[in-house]
Amino acid sequence: MYLIHIACTFKPVKEFPLFSSGNSMNRRLAIKQAALLGGAVAFFSSCSEQAKKASIALQKLNLNAKDEELLMKIVEAILPASSSPGAARLNVHHFVLIMVDDCLSPQDQKVFVDGLYSIDAFCKRNFGKRFEKSDKPTQAEMLTAIQNNQDLKEKKEGEIKIMKSFVGMCKRYSLQGFMGSEYYLTQIMPYELVPGRYHGCVPV
Amino acid sequence: MxxxxxxxxxxxxxxxxxxxxxxxxxxxxxxxxxxxxxxxxxxxxxxxxxxxxxxxxxxxxxxxxxxxxxxxxxxxxxxxxxxxxxxxxxxxxxxxxxxxxxxxxxxxxxxxxxxxxxxxxxxxxxxxxxxxxxxxxxxxxxxxxxxxxxxxxxxxxxxxxxxxxxxxxxNRDGLAELPDGDFLPPHELNCVEKYFKSHIAKHYQNQRHVIIxxxxxxxxxxxxxxxxxxxxxxxxxxxxxxxxxxxxxxxxxxxxxxxxxxxxxxxxxxxxxxxxxxxxxxxxxxxxxxxxxxxxxxxxxxxxxxxxxxxxxxxxxxxxxxxxxxxxxxxxxxxxxxxxxxxxHNYRARVSGTYDGYPNHTTDGRRPTSAYIPRFRNLYRQETDFLRGYAAGFGAGRALQRDLSGFGEALKNEILKKDLGPWRVGSHMMGExxxxxxxxxxxxxxxxxxxxxxxxxxxxxYDDNDEKMVKDYIEQISEMFASAGFTDIRSTDSKQAxxxxxxxxxxxxxxxxxxxxxxxxxxxxxxxxxxxxxxxxxxxxxxxxxxxxxxxxxxxxxxxxxxxxxxxxxx
The missing domain is CATH 3.50.50.60 (FAD/NAD(P)-binding domain)
Structure with missing residues (x-):
C-alpha cells in the first residue's frame, strides 16, 4: 500500500544526496527538492530494506523492518527506559502497528505512514538534525515541538498537519500500549480480574 | 410413509x-x-x-x-x-x-x-x-x-x-414510587454518593431520593x-x-x-x-x-x-x-x-461535575452497578409542562490525575504516578x-x-414532550449537583436516535x-x-x-x- 510497490519498481537508490550536506545553500535546495518529491524520499529509503519485512504480520500496512525500527525509536522517545522498562522493551511499537493496521481509517493510515516516512526529514529541516540520529532527550524535545507546533521553521501547513497528527497517533497508541501492557498492569498498576470486593470509602 | x-x-x-x-x-x-x-x-x-x-x-x-x-x-x-x-x-x-x-x-x-x-x-x-x-x-x-x-x-x-x-x-428504601423487593444485600454506595443522598433528601424535603x-x-x-x-x-x-x-x-x-x-x-x-x-x-x-x-x-x-x-x-x-x-x-x-x-426510554442527556469533598478517601475494588435516582417529576400530580418524568443513574468515583502533555521522561514519570484526581460525579437520564x-x-x-x-x-x-424532558433533566440534575457543592457542572445531549x-x-x-x-x-x-x-x-x-x-x-x-x-x- 501507499505507493511502496510502485516505488520499488524503480531501481533502489542506495545513496540519496539530498541531506548529505549541512551548508545552508544545499539545505535550501534539499528542502525544495524534498517538497517537490513529497513522500518519494521516504519510499526510496524503504525500498533499500524491503527484503526485511516487519516482524509482525500486518494486513493493510506495508512497512518493513527499517520502518519498524524507526517506529521503535519513536515510541521509546515517547516513553523511554528509566528505572523501569521503556516502550521499546515492552514492544509497544508492535501494539502501535497493530492499532494503526486494524483500528484506523485508510485516511488516517496514510497520514501515519506519510508521517513515519517523513519524520526524519522533517526534523532535519526544522531542527537541523535527523530524528533517528538524535539522542532521546532531543527526540522528546522534537516531538514536543511538533505536538505544540512551536519553534517550527516549516512553512507548509500541510506538512505540519501530517506530522502533528502522526506524532499524536504515536503518542496515543504508545500510552495505550504501555498502560495496557502486562508489565504495567502487573508491576505498576496491578489489575485485578477478580476483585471480590467494593469498598465505598477507604483512606487514600 | x-x-x-x-x-x-x-x-x-x-x-x-x-x-x-x-x-x-x-x-x-x-x-x-x-x-x-x-x-x-x-x-x-x-x-x-x-x-x-x-x-x-x-x-x-x-x-x-x-x-x-x-x-x-x-x-x-x-x-x-x-x-x-x-x-x-x-x-x-x-x-x-x-x-x-x-x-x-x-x-x-x-x-x-x-x-x-x-x-x-x-x-x-x-x-x-x-x-x-x-x-x-x-x-x-x-x-x-x-x-x-x-x-x-x-x-x-x-x-x-x-x-x-x-x-x-x-436496599429496602421504603419508597412508594419504587417498591421494595425481596432483596439480597445491597451493593455499597460510596462516600460521595452517600453524601449526595443525604444532601438531596434534606435539600428537597425528602421528595427526591438517591439510592443504590x-x-x-x-x-x-x-x-x-x-x-x-x-x-x-x-x-x-x-x-x-x-x-x-x-x-x-x-x-x-x-x-x-x-x-x-x-x-x-x-x-x-x-x-x-x-x-x-x-x-x-x-x-x-x-x-x-x-x-x-x-x-x-x-x-x-x-x-x-x-x-x-x-x-x-x-x-x-x-x-x-x-x-x-x-x-x-x-x-x-x-x-x-x-x-x-x-x-x-429517552437516554439522551448526561450531567457531570467535580466534587472537592472527601479528598482523603476513595473507593477500592469494583462495583457492577451504580446509584439510582427514582422519578420525582409529576409523581402524584401534573407539575411540569411535559407529561411523566425520568429516573436517573448516578455515580461518583476518582480517577488517576496525570498530565499527559509532555514526552519522554516527563511523560513516563506521569504514568508511573498514582495520584488521584478529585471525585467526579455523573448522571444519565432514563426518560419515559x-x-x-x-x-x-x-x-x-x-x-x-x-x-x-x-x-x-x-x-x-422523539417528540416535543421528550425535548422538554431533556431540558428539565439537565436543569434539575444541574441544580441538584450545584446545591450539593459540585462544581464544573457540564451537560450533554447526545441526540442519539x-x-x-x-x-x-x-x-x-x-x-x-x-x-x-x-x-x-x-x-x-x-x-x-x-x-x-x-x-x-x-x-x-x-x-x-x-x-x-x-x-x-x-x-x-x-x-x-x-x-x-x-x-x-x-x-
Missing amino acids: ANLNIDSIKDRSFDAIVIGSGISGGWAAKEFTELGLKTLILERGRDVQHLKDYPTTNMLPWEFKHHNQVPYDIINENPVISKCYAFKEDAMHFFVKDKEHPYVQEKPFDWIRGYQVGGKSLMWARHTQRWSDLDFEGPARDGFAADWPIRYKDLTSWYTYVEKFAGISG ARCAHLTEVKDVHRQQNRGLCMKRDLCQRGCPFGGYFSSNASTIPWALKTGNLTLRPHSVVESVIYDENKGRATGVRIIDAITKEAIDYFANVIFVNASALNTNLILLNSKSSRFPDGLGNDNGLLGKYVAF TIPKESNYVKLDSNAKDEWGIPQLKISVD PGLDIHEMGGVRMGNDPKTSLLNKWNQLHACKNVFVTDGACMTSTSTQNPSLTYMAFAARSAHYAVEEMKKRNL
Missing part, C-alpha cells in the same frame, strides 16, 4: 412452544418445564452454553489484541451496533452485526440485538427496579396510550417470585441459587462477557439450565421463526413455522400454547407476519393497532416516552432477510378493551387466546424503570395462568 409422517408430527409436537430464549422466554420455559409441560424453545441464533461459550470471560486486558477496541473495518461495516456502549472487543461476539440482519429505518433507529441462546440477558445492564401504581396508573391519569389492565397488586407476588430465584440485590440501584447480582448465595450452580458476585464488573461465577442473572446461567434439568425442555437454536400458525377451523394457533437458519428448510412445530418472547420488535414482526384469512393483517390484529404505540400511534413498526413490502422473511420497517421518533437505550417496548400492548389493545390482562391475545406475549412488546407504557424485571414477572405469571387454563381445558 403415512406412519413416518405421524411420527414426524409427533416428534414436532409439544405442550408449549416458547419463541425466544432471552430474559422473558427463559422464564416462560422454566415455569412450563417445572410444571411438567413438554416445552420447545425456538431460538434464532446459535447456542451459548453457560461457562463453555464465554470465550473472553477470563481474559486479561493485555490479552485483547486491540486492548478492547473494535477494529475499524468492523465499525465501518456495522455503524449501528458500533454505537452500543457494550460493543467492545470483549463482547462483540454477542451482538448482531448490522450486515447480517438488516432492517429498514424509516426514521433513524439503532436496533441493538443479541441473537443467541440467552439473547440480551447475557449482556444486559442488570438493573431491576419494580414498577408501582404511580407507573401503572400513568396512562389513565394523564390520558395517553391505553389504561393498563393490571395494577401493582397483580404483579407484586410475581415480582417477589422472580426476584427470589434470579437473585436481586438492593437494585440489580440482578448474587450478593448472597441462597439455596435456590446454589441449586442453579451459581456463586457469589465477585465484583469483576465484566458481566457482558458472561460470568464464570454465574454472579448475575441470565437465561444461560439460570432459567435455561434449570429448565433443561427437568428433562422437559427441548432447545432448538438456529430456528428463525417465520410465523405462528393459525388454524381457521379450530379458531386457535396450532404451532410455529420456522426456517432453519442454516439449512433454510421450513419446519412446523406444534403446541397447545405459544409464548412469543422474541424481543419487543421481533415479537411484533412475527405476529405481523403471521397472516391467515382470519387475520390478514397479522395474528390478533383485528383493530389494526399491532405494531403501533411503540415507545422507548409517550406511546403514540405514529411511532410504529411494520413489515417492509419489498425487503426480505436471508430467510425470506420481510424486514422490519421502524418509524419511531431511539433504540440505543435498548429499552424499546410496545406494539402488542395490553389493555382491557380489545378495540384499543392486543393483549388482555394475562398477556393473551384478545383474539387468539392460546398465544401469549410477555416480552417488551406487551408494554402499554414505558415508565422509567429498567423493564426486564417486569418482563420476567409477566412471563412467570402468564405461564402459570396458561397452565391453569390448560388444566381447566380453557386452552
Whole structure:
C-alpha cells in the first residue's frame, strides 16, 4: 500500500544526496527538492530494506523492518527506559502497528505512514538534525515541538498537519500500549480480574 | 410413509412452544418445564452454553489484541451496533452485526440485538427496579396510550417470585414510587454518593431520593441459587462477557439450565421463526413455522400454547407476519393497532461535575452497578409542562490525575504516578416516552432477510414532550449537583436516535378493551387466546424503570395462568 510497490519498481537508490550536506545553500535546495518529491524520499529509503519485512504480520500496512525500527525509536522517545522498562522493551511499537493496521481509517493510515516516512526529514529541516540520529532527550524535545507546533521553521501547513497528527497517533497508541501492557498492569498498576470486593470509602 | 409422517408430527409436537430464549422466554420455559409441560424453545441464533461459550470471560486486558477496541473495518461495516456502549472487543461476539440482519429505518433507529441462546440477558445492564401504581396508573391519569389492565397488586407476588430465584440485590428504601423487593444485600454506595443522598433528601424535603440501584447480582448465595450452580458476585464488573461465577442473572446461567434439568425442555437454536400458525377451523394457533437458519428448510412445530418472547420488535414482526384469512393483517390484529404505540426510554442527556469533598478517601475494588435516582417529576400530580418524568443513574468515583502533555521522561514519570484526581460525579437520564400511534413498526413490502422473511420497517421518533424532558433533566440534575457543592457542572445531549437505550417496548400492548389493545390482562391475545406475549412488546407504557424485571414477572405469571387454563381445558 501507499505507493511502496510502485516505488520499488524503480531501481533502489542506495545513496540519496539530498541531506548529505549541512551548508545552508544545499539545505535550501534539499528542502525544495524534498517538497517537490513529497513522500518519494521516504519510499526510496524503504525500498533499500524491503527484503526485511516487519516482524509482525500486518494486513493493510506495508512497512518493513527499517520502518519498524524507526517506529521503535519513536515510541521509546515517547516513553523511554528509566528505572523501569521503556516502550521499546515492552514492544509497544508492535501494539502501535497493530492499532494503526486494524483500528484506523485508510485516511488516517496514510497520514501515519506519510508521517513515519517523513519524520526524519522533517526534523532535519526544522531542527537541523535527523530524528533517528538524535539522542532521546532531543527526540522528546522534537516531538514536543511538533505536538505544540512551536519553534517550527516549516512553512507548509500541510506538512505540519501530517506530522502533528502522526506524532499524536504515536503518542496515543504508545500510552495505550504501555498502560495496557502486562508489565504495567502487573508491576505498576496491578489489575485485578477478580476483585471480590467494593469498598465505598477507604483512606487514600 | 403415512406412519413416518405421524411420527414426524409427533416428534414436532409439544405442550408449549416458547419463541425466544432471552430474559422473558427463559422464564416462560422454566415455569412450563417445572410444571411438567413438554416445552420447545425456538431460538434464532446459535447456542451459548453457560461457562463453555464465554470465550473472553477470563481474559486479561493485555490479552485483547486491540486492548478492547473494535477494529475499524468492523465499525465501518456495522455503524449501528458500533454505537452500543457494550460493543467492545470483549463482547462483540454477542451482538448482531448490522450486515447480517438488516432492517429498514424509516426514521433513524439503532436496533441493538443479541441473537443467541440467552439473547440480551447475557449482556444486559442488570438493573431491576419494580414498577408501582404511580407507573401503572400513568396512562389513565394523564390520558395517553391505553389504561393498563393490571395494577401493582397483580404483579407484586410475581415480582417477589422472580426476584427470589434470579437473585436481586438492593436496599429496602421504603419508597412508594419504587417498591421494595425481596432483596439480597445491597451493593455499597460510596462516600460521595452517600453524601449526595443525604444532601438531596434534606435539600428537597425528602421528595427526591438517591439510592443504590437494585440489580440482578448474587450478593448472597441462597439455596435456590446454589441449586442453579451459581456463586457469589465477585465484583469483576465484566458481566457482558458472561460470568464464570454465574454472579448475575441470565437465561444461560439460570432459567435455561434449570429448565433443561427437568428433562422437559427441548432447545432448538438456529430456528428463525417465520410465523405462528393459525388454524381457521379450530379458531386457535396450532404451532410455529420456522426456517432453519442454516439449512433454510421450513419446519412446523406444534403446541397447545405459544409464548412469543422474541424481543419487543421481533415479537411484533412475527405476529405481523403471521397472516391467515382470519387475520390478514397479522395474528390478533383485528383493530389494526399491532405494531403501533411503540415507545422507548429517552437516554439522551448526561450531567457531570467535580466534587472537592472527601479528598482523603476513595473507593477500592469494583462495583457492577451504580446509584439510582427514582422519578420525582409529576409523581402524584401534573407539575411540569411535559407529561411523566425520568429516573436517573448516578455515580461518583476518582480517577488517576496525570498530565499527559509532555514526552519522554516527563511523560513516563506521569504514568508511573498514582495520584488521584478529585471525585467526579455523573448522571444519565432514563426518560419515559409517550406511546403514540405514529411511532410504529411494520413489515417492509419489498425487503426480505436471508430467510425470506420481510424486514422490519421502524418509524419511531422523539417528540416535543421528550425535548422538554431533556431540558428539565439537565436543569434539575444541574441544580441538584450545584446545591450539593459540585462544581464544573457540564451537560450533554447526545441526540442519539431511539433504540440505543435498548429499552424499546410496545406494539402488542395490553389493555382491557380489545378495540384499543392486543393483549388482555394475562398477556393473551384478545383474539387468539392460546398465544401469549410477555416480552417488551406487551408494554402499554414505558415508565422509567429498567423493564426486564417486569418482563420476567409477566412471563412467570402468564405461564402459570396458561397452565391453569390448560388444566381447566380453557386452552
